[in-house]
Amino acid sequence: xxxxxxxxxxxxxxELAKDEIEFIIEGYTNGNIPDYQMSALAMAIYFNDMxxxxxxxxxxxxxxxxxxxxxxxxxxxxxxxxxxxxxGDTTTLxxxxxxxxxxxxxxxxxxxxxxxxxxxxxxxxxxxxFHVEIDKDEFIELVNKNKIAVIGxxxxxxxxxxxxxxxRDVTATVNSIPLIASSIxxxxxxxxxxxxxxxxxxxxxxxxxxxEKAEELARAMVKIGKNVGRNTMAVISxxxxxxxxxxxxxxEVKEAVDTLRGEGPEDLExxxxxxxxxxxxLAKKADTKEEAxxxxxxxxxxxxxxDTFKTFLRAQGGDETVIDDLSKLPTAKxxxxxxxxxxxxxxxxxxxxxxxAAMLLGAGRATKESEIDLAVGIVLHKKxxxxxxxxxxxxxxxxxxxxxxxxxxxxxxxYTISSVKVAAPPxxxxxxx
Ligand code: URA
Ligand code: CA
Numbered sequence: 001x002x003x004x005x006x007x008x009x010x011x012x013x014x015e016l017a018k019d020e021i022e023f024i025i026e027g028y029t030n031g032n033i034p035d036y037q038m039s040a041l042a043m044a045i046y047f048n049d050m051x052x053x054x055x056x057x058x059x060x061x062x063x064x065x066x067x068x069x070x071x072x073x074x075x076x077x078x079x080x081x082x083x084x085x086x087x088g089d090t091t092t093l094x095x096x097x098x099x100x101x102x103x104x105x106x107x108x109x110x111x112x113x114x115x116x117x118x119x120x121x122x123x124x125x126x127x128x129x130f131h132v133e134i135d136k137d138e139f140i141e142l143v144n145k146n147k148i149a150v151i152g153x154x155x156x157x158x159x160x161x162x163x164x165x166x167x168r169d170v171t172a173t174v175n176s177i178p179l180i181a182s183s184i185x186x187x188x189x190x191x192x193x194x195x196x197x198x199x200x201x202x203x204x205x206x207x208x209x210x211x212e213k214a215e216e217l218a219r220a221m222v223k224i225g226k227n228v229g230r231n232t233m234a235v236i237s238x239x240x241x242x243x244x245x246x247x248x249x250x251x252e253v254k255e256a257v258d259t260l261r262g263e264g265p266e267d268l269e270x271x272x273x274x275x276x277x278x279x280x281x282l283a284k285k286a287d288t289k290e291e292a293x294x295x296x297x298x299x300x301x302x303x304x305x306x307d308t309f310k311t312f313l314r315a316q317g318g319d320e321t322v323i324d325d326l327s328k329l330p331t332a333k334x335x336x337x338x339x340x341x342x343x344x345x346x347x348x349x350x351x352x353x354x355x356x357a358a359m360l361l362g363a364g365r366a367t368k369e370s371e372i373d374l375a376v377g378i379v380l381h382k383k384x385x386x387x388x389x390x391x392x393x394x395x396x397x398x399x400x401x402x403x404x405x406x407x408x409x410x411x412x413x414x415y416t417i418s419s420v421k422v423a424a425p426p427x428x429x430x431x432x433x
Contacts, residue, residue, distance in 0.1 A: 003027065003037045010044040018057045025061035029160045035167055042164070042173040050178040055220065056227035058178070062186035065160035069109065069192035073140045076105040077283045080193035081275060082184060084208070084217075085115075086201045086239040087355035088247030088378075092120045093256035094264070094272045095279065097309035100148035101299040104283040107143045109191050111153040116355030116364045118249050118372045121152060126250035126329055126374040130318030148312045157190045177213075181220035185228075195231040195282035197275055198222070202429065203240030205351025211236060211429050218432050233278045236429040237271055241349040241384050244268035247358040248377015248398060250329040257323055260309055262300040267383070267427050273297070274428055330375035332398035338408055340388040344417040349384055353414035360407045361399050376400055378411070385424035388417060 001023045010016060016024075024041065027033035050058060071078050079099075083089055092108075100106045110120040110132070117123070124130050132152040134142070142149035161183050168174045188196050198221055201207065202214035218234035225232025237243075244265040246255040258264040259272060273293055280292035299305040310320040322328045358364060362373035375398065382394045395411060397404055 003033050003041075007037060007040045007044060010041060010048055013048045015051050016054055016057075018053075021054065021057045022061050022064075025058070025065055025160045028163065029065045038164065038167055039171045039173075042168055042171060042176075042179065045178060046173045046176045052223055052227060055178050055182055055224050059182040059186045059189070059224050060228055062158050062160045062164075062182060063190045066157050066190065067155035068190050069155065069157070071107050071140070071192035071194075074105050074107055074143045076103070077194045078105055078107050078192060079195045079197060079279045079282045080108070080188050080191065081197045081199065081279060082188055083199040084184070084201050084206065084214075086243060087116050087205050087351040088242040088244055088252065088358070090244050090246065090252040090255050090259070090268055091199065091272055091275060093123055093252060094259045094268065095276055096148055096150070097260060097312055098272060098296055098299065098305050099276050099279045099283075100146070100312070101305045101308040102280055102295045103147060103285055104279055105143050106148040107139070107192065108148075108150045109153055110150055112365070114365045114368065116359050117247060117252065117377065118364060118374070121150065122372055122374070123249045123252050124150065124313075124318070126253045127313050127318040127320075127322050128328065130313055130316055132316065134316065142315050146308070146311050146315055148308065149316065150312075158186045161186050177217055177220050180217060181224055185221055185224045185230075185232075189228065189230055193230060196221075196225055196233075197278045197282065198232065198234040199271070199275055200234055200236050201239035202236055203238050203351070203425070205242070205355065206239040215430055215432070218430070222432050231282055233282060234432040235271075235274055235278070236432070237274075238425050238427050238429065239351055240425050242351045242354050242380065243271065245380045245383075246377065247354060247380075248361070248363040249372065249374040250331070251377040251379060251398060253329060254326050257306065257309070257326065260300060260305040261303075262297075270427055274431070278431075278433075332373075332375040332377075332400050334397075334399045334402060336397040336399055336404055336408075337393040338395040338397060338411050340382075340390055340392045340394050340417060342390050342417055344388060344419050345421050346382050346384050346386050346388060346394075346415060347418035347422040348416035349380070350414040353410055354378060354380070357407045357410035357414065360410060361397060361401070361404070373400055383424065385422055387421075
């Protein structure tokens with residue numbers, strides 16, 4: 001086989017066979033196929049798309065390009081959740097203990113990464129003593145015992161995707177549905193998921209700003225999942241404004257605790273119940289969405305959700321007394337109000353701008369080397385559709401810096417106050433099963 005012939009085939013709109021796709025991914029991973037040929041192929045895929053079969057084969061080949069996590073020693077169906085990313089997205093912190101409390105095994109491998117706030121591990125490390133440096137055997141043992149454990153990323157998962165994603169970034173081929181879908185799905189599958197729930201975000205703060213595009217991506221991923229034997233469901237949810245109220249690491253832990261007790265922000269609770277119901281169904285712990293939802297509501301009410309969170313924290317060195325006394329979490333020195341300058345209704349909160357504001361306070365990493373301040377961040381008091389009065393506090397900055405002019409300016413640019421009443425945007429646009 002010659003790469004040049006396969007590029008030509010894709011350029012002419014023909015379908016690549018399974019062995020051809022394997023040749024490409026293997027060759028690219030081991031360096032036999034150079035970047036310039038892979039760039040040409042990525043561009044041909046960008047313009048000519050891939051068939052369902054090509055997409056499934058492309059995903060499988062990327063899974064096979066590196067290590068695969070074997071979770072077979074864990075009892076039950078391992079369901080993983082993936083979010084395409086947003087601002088102040090506290091869902092993982094809530095969902096993991098919530099579904100574990102109804103018996104869904106949560107074997108989470110998580111990273112740190114760049115962003116407006118830290119990753120799931122950074123957030124959990126706001127709990128004194130908590131750590132993810134456990135070995136694989138202990139990880140499996142903990143999931144079997146408590147139904148939940150989190151371990152740091154290790155191993156060489158999907159090196160083909162890593163290399164290709166970097167290449168796409170500099171060849172204007174990131175924004176391709178078949179390439180994004182196979183990239184995301186390959187990582188979840190390599191990490192050991194038997195079934196997958198996808199939270200595809202849409203709106204100004206999301207990767208896919210339009211609902212139609214988000215749906216196309218979601219359907220592509222669900223199809224790949226089913227075609228490679230991993231049952232997959234997806235939710236298209238709103239990221240035109242931040243989810244919940246808190247953006248910041250310790251602040252989000254507090255928000256997660258509130259939500260596990262059924263006292264959290266309405267939108268965050270609703271999204272967690274929707275995604276959680278899908279996880280419960282995929283794990284075959286309930287037959288219908290309604291039944292699954294009721295199980296989750298029950299453990300929120302009877303305290304089992306919060307108890308599962310405590311057990312999980314304790315098992316990995318964390319001080320679980322923090323949960324009943326949230327003042328033990330890292331706390332910022334200053335609380336600075338962001339105040340409305342006129343009467344009206346919140347008509348827009350640009351999620352991305354709020355995210356950048358949180359990052360300016362030190363809640364996230366701009367580069368891999370940046371240090372995170374776990375205590376800082378932003379708590380919103382007003383969301384889209386809410387009425388505000390001049391002089392009212394719209395949001396509170398939790399800061400360890402005294403001067404926050406730049407952050408306040410960012411927030412001012414993020415919020416739009418309109419004189420006419422505006423409806424809140426829908427939270428869930430679509431469910432794809
Ligand atoms: N996120 C991914 O993991 N891969 C893509 O291709 C795009 C977004
Ligand atoms: Ca939040």
